Amino acid sequence: xxxxxxxxxxxxxxxxxxxxxxxxKDGHRSKCRGCNNIRRQKKYKLNPGHIKEKSILYYYxxxxxxxxxxxxYRKNNPEKIKIxxxxxxxxxxxxxNKRSTLWAKNHPDIVNARVAKRSAKxxxxxxxx
Ligand SMILES: [Zn+2]
Numbered sequence: 001x002x003x004x005x006x007x008x009x010x011x012x013x014x015x016x017x018x019x020x021x022x023x024x025k026d027g028h029r030s031k032c033r034g035c036n037n038i039r040r041q042k043k044y045k046l047n048p049g050h051i052k053e054k055s056i057l058y059y060y061x062x063x064x065x066x067x068x069x070x071x072x073y074r075k076n077n078p079e080k081i082k083i084x085x086x087x088x089x090x091x092x093x094x095x096x097n098k099r100s101t102l103w104a105k106n107h108p109d110i111v112n113a114r115v116a117k118r119s120a121k122x123x124x125x126x127x128x129x
Contacts, residue, residue, distance in 0.1 A: 004028065008035035 002015040007030040018028040019036060029036065044051050059066070074081050089096055104111050 006030070006032040006035055008032070008039075 003012045004015050004018055004026070005012045006018075009032065011032070013032050015026075015028060017032045017034070018030075019033055020027060021029045024030070031039070
């Protein structure tokens with residue numbers, strides 16, 4: 001276990017309590033995660049608009065890269081995505097039902113086309129028994 005002293009609170013803590021920082025000598029920040037969080041919250045309270053602006057800017061500057069990364073992750077981890085989707089659906093069943101009802105109301109053409117397609121497929125299937 002590697003200990004490191006925080007520059008802010010001066011407490012010696014396990015290295016896992018320090019965020020990674022590639023350009024630092026030991027590869028970690030000089031302040032512990034707790035102190036960093038406090039500092040970030042103080043900064044945010046002083047100027048919330050600035051942080052929001054920055055994150056919005058970051059989002060728009062990297063939107064294509066983020067989309068690509070997300071799409072790659074989805075492609076490479078279909079099982080994980082499936083489990084996540086099922087979990088989400090299980091936890092948000094009502095929300096999902098409400099949204100799909102609303103969607104169906106707003107897209108009657110698509111719904112009707114789907115119903116027509118389904119019934120056409122059914123009538124083409126050979127009868128069993
Ligand atoms: Zn600290």
